[in-house]
Amino acid sequence: MAQKTILLVEDNPDDEALTLRALRKSKILNNIVVARDGVEALDYLFCTGSYSDRDPHDLPQVVLLDLKLPKIDGLEVLRRVRAEDRTQMLPVVILTSSKEELDMANAYINGANSYVRKPVDFNQFVDAIGQLGLYWLVLNEVPPQ
């Protein structure tokens, strides 16, 4: 079985470093691709732009998607992913700072599989990332291609 990739869409380098550290601490050693804005994330998923020579059938196991992103925001990324046949069933976990009800509602309406708020306490953050990894990479069965 091929190495399961995680697509982390995150513009804040501190959060990126902390997330990667948390993944590492949770013994999640998968290949992690980081996209730093919405456009880059879509390019990766749809194999366009700088990712045009990627194999379109090689989809990540899970996308960890921030909501506030430069260029195209997280909700729009989610909408486009769900609009595309090839990616409509791709597991997408919203990983964000916000606990605003509107954000949560919009995420679920647009087809997010899960909504996780990043805790400030790093111990809790590691915990959360660990559980996410365990669930989406080990327990969860991916949809048929």
Next chain:
Amino acid sequence: MDKSTLSPRIIPPEINAEELRGLQDYWDVYEAHRDEIFGELLRRIAQIPEFRFFIENTSLHPSAEQQRENIERQRRAIYEGEWEPYLNNLWEQGKSYAQAGLDFRSWFLVVSAFRQLVRPYLLEAYNQTPNRLLDAMTGGDILIEFAMSVIGESYLDTKEQLIRERDQKIQAAIEREHADEIFRGLLETAPDPVVVVNSEGSIILVNTQFERIFGYLRDDVIGQSVDILVPTRFHQQHPTHRGHYYKEPRVRPMGSGLELYGVHKNGSEFPVEISLSPLDTADGILVTAAIRDISERKQVEEQIRKLNADLEQRAVQLEAANKELEAFSYSVSHDLRAPLRTIDGFSMALLEDYGEKLDDDGRNYLMRVRTAAQRMSQLIDDLLNLSRVTRAPLNAEPTNLSSIVQRVVHELQQTNPDRIVDVSIMPNLVAESDPRLIKVVLENLVSNAWKYSSKQEFARIEFGVLEEAVNGRVYFIRDNGVGFDMAYVNKLFGVFQRLHTSSEFAGIGIGLAIVQRIISRHGGRVWAEGAPNEGATFYFTL
């Protein structure tokens, strides 16, 4: 003379053959001596003062011609049975006497005199035949009495009619005077100035309110042109408009849709409303103009317009403020927390990766950095909660407060299984409120009671309601915990205000601020009473 003018009470006499013979005998004697009898009669009645007038008044005194006609009518009645012309004539005579104001009693005297004057001639004529004398006298009496009764009826009828007419005239006069009085009364009691104008545009009547509002005295304006009350700029058109009104006078407001102004004696103008009504009088059509000073109404309208405009602007500002607040909350929610995560995360990384290179102080400092970051994160969350409470829509419905308190206590008991608290909840207190928001209130108040009674050996919490005259239904949550000093009661509901240190009791001081917002959004009030170490009671209305 038409027959119909005869009084229905007069019926031509029914005379039998015997009476007719007597009547004709009488007539023959009277006609033979008419001049002597009549001459003597005139002499005699000249002695009756009431009748002298009749003698002297030629219009009433029959001319020779009329007398001849009278004689002829009488003769034809007696000899040919043609009573009607004779009776009509008698009727007319009675009428003219009555109209001349002749006393009816005088007539009686005349007729008695006449009877006496005729009698000697009858005696002389029928001296030899007493039966004929008796019949002729009876016939004469029949004629005289019949004539008397016709004239009498006519006289009375006319008198009655005259009295009726006079009464009507008097009544009409009284009514006219009364109407005048009523009109003046109405004019004076009218709430607004009233000006009565004739067809030339001259003022002929005003009321006291006019004097008050326009500053003129009655005598200043009576006879003046109504134009003195109209701004100069309207002088040119005003007579034309007035002319139009007189062509089609009816009750209507003046210049509907136009802004009208009156001019005070001192020259100042004020906005007015005028209603016109025509008044048909003996002096031609007059126009009554009721003038209402609407300065005050205009001012009020202007104020209302301004207030509405202000209100609209405020609503716009409020909406903008709300949008801004939402944008702010959104930004706080996302952006303010990220740096805190960095501070905490990298402090942790430092501790984990380089912990051995630091001494206890260094590690302690990093722990303090982390604690502060986490606390700030908590503060941000609480502020966001507070702002959410303010922004959330209010959906009030009947809500069972008692069962919410029961659930909250149950949760607290599960979280702190070792606490033994005597909880008393008045059952089934239902209030019209937003169930989600009121739950936040009760959670805060009950957890406070739970928290601040934790050091008590026998903790007690009570939820109930009081019926107060001033406040109506007042709900309360009481505990026997540490209480507070009433000197600081004003700080209780402030944001991040605390009466205890975090080491004494955990918390950051946002709960009661949220409680107060929710209660005031329900249109209620919340307040507290307490004393150090004697517990606290929180009251609220909805």
